[in-house]
Amino acid sequence: MAKYLVSGGAGFIGSHLCRRLIAEGHAVRVLDNLSSGKRANLEGVEVDWVEGDIRDEALLARALQGIEFVHHHAAIASVAVSVNQPLLEQEVNLVGTLRVLEAARQAGVRRVVFAASAAAYGNNPESPKREEMRPEPASPYGLSKVAGEYYCRIYSEVFGLETVCLRYFNVFGPRQDPTSPYSGVISLFARRLLLGQRPVIQGDGEQSRDFVYVEDVVQANLRASQVSQAGGEIYNIGCGRSTTIKELAGQLNQLLGAGLEPEFSPARPGDVRRSLADISRARAGLGYAPAFGLAEGLERTLEWMRSADLKG
Ligand SMILES: NC(=O)c1ccc[n+]([C@@H]2O[C@H](COP(=O)([O-])OP(=O)(O)OC[C@H]3O[C@@H](n4cnc5c(N)ncnc54)[C@H](O)[C@@H]3O)[C@@H](O)[C@H]2O)c1
The missing domain is CATH 3.90.25.10 (UDP-galactose 4-epimerase, domain 1)
Structure with a gap:
């Protein structure tokens, strides 16, 4: 049994991940401010609730106590909102991700898995999208997700905090x-x-x-926290x-x-x-296979x- 924190665990993807982790016998803590998530999404499962904001430093530090793995899903998950309210979006998605990484480093977390996005590719016309392509984010949302990936890499390389970035396509x-x-x-x-x-x-x-079913995204998350050589990598998660x-x-x-x-x-x-998505890297590195x-x-x-x- 391992101890997981799922930020944004009351949301769409986060709630599926929490349910699966619990079904596999792990202990799950959820940090969510319920801005778009709902408690009802986790009805009937036993999680350790921390209701609040990832921008609250003291709360974040408390939420990370004793945690081994973080799955960071808390975000304003909308390109349109990021266009209408770019500053708010950067505070939550970009600075918020940096706060999660820093608090995880201080808490001695083993690995952070980051919910990145295919928005990293923006309008790059090349298809299929491969991870080594140059990011061309076309919205504040895409930019915050790419910047989050760079912060993950820096935290891996500079501080030795293992991170894995999963670029979800259309979940x-x-x-x-x-x-x-x-x-x-x-x-x-x-x-x-x-x-x-x-x-x-x-x-x-x-x-x-590229529409990917949420259970496949959950599968990718489980593998991303468990496969030892996955640390420091970025993977496309789509259906292909x-x-x-x-x-x-x-x-x-x-x-x-x-x-x-x-x-x-x-x-x-x-x-x-x-x-x-070209999902060959996730297939090879994570053993990911959409079901x-x-x-x-x-x-x-x-x-x-x-x-x-x-x-x-
Ligand atoms: N749904 C997709 O197709 C898709 C694609 C690419 C990436 N993603 C990423 O996956 C993650 C989950 O997306 P989703 O579709 O489940 O969205 P969602 O809106 O259902 O989930 C986001 C969760 O984060 C919480 N949250 C938002 N701001 C917060 C804050 N400041 N502090 C604490 N909690 C906060 C919300 O209440 C919600 O429960 C997001 O990071 C999103 O950017 C989603």
Whole structure:
């Protein structure tokens, strides 16, 4: 049994990770300010709750006492919010990550796994994305995630704190908030279809994404904290397949038997055209192998959404 801290553990991805760690017999502490996460996401599981902000130095130090592994997920997880409130976003995502690393170093933590992002690649047109490509973040959010990776590397090299950065692509699954306008496209489309409304495609729908099911992201996290040679590395975590937004709308329509043709609205400025992960480094270095295809992941997500509160 190891002792884990999951920052942002009440959020979408963090709550899945907490549940799995507990199922595997580990002790889990959650540090979350509940700004987008919910206590209900961890209903029925026993975690040690620390409700508060990663920007609170004293609280962070307390939360890290006795911890061996940190999975750092607390962040403002939205490109749009980062564009509207760049200073707040940098305080939480960039300075917040630095605070977590510094507090982890002081607490003698063994390893920090950082929730990085494919936003690091920005509008670099090369496809698939490989970790050694030069980062080209196109938003304050992308920048804060890249800067977090650099801080992780510096903490590894200068202070000997082991860190692993996982660049998630488009994560989806149960408990991704369908009522938040900043949510992932799958929960937004599925919500509209379930409410009998047409999904709204921004742009021509030919833009493509690598959708990765949340349980595969959990698998990557477990391996990132446990595989000894993973320290100091950056890994893409996707499914390794791309799907256009139009295809996605079609597949959801079919699974729900909805027959609601999508509407089109203007493209979002700066929207990435193609996003596909080369996951060979994660396969080789972590032994990561995605277990869920899009269809199976969508079915599980829809099963949860049918009983979720879609009105918010
Ligand atoms: N969902 C994706 O597709 C995706 C893709 C790439 C990277 N990520 C990263 O993965 C992580 C988790 O994302 P998610 O989709 O689960 O988002 P989420 O919003 O559901 O989870 C973030 C959690 O962090 C908490 N939080 C926010 N600010 C905090 C603060 N200052 N102090 C303490 N807690 C705070 C929130 O309450 C929430 O529980 C984030 O770091 C995000 O940037 C997500």
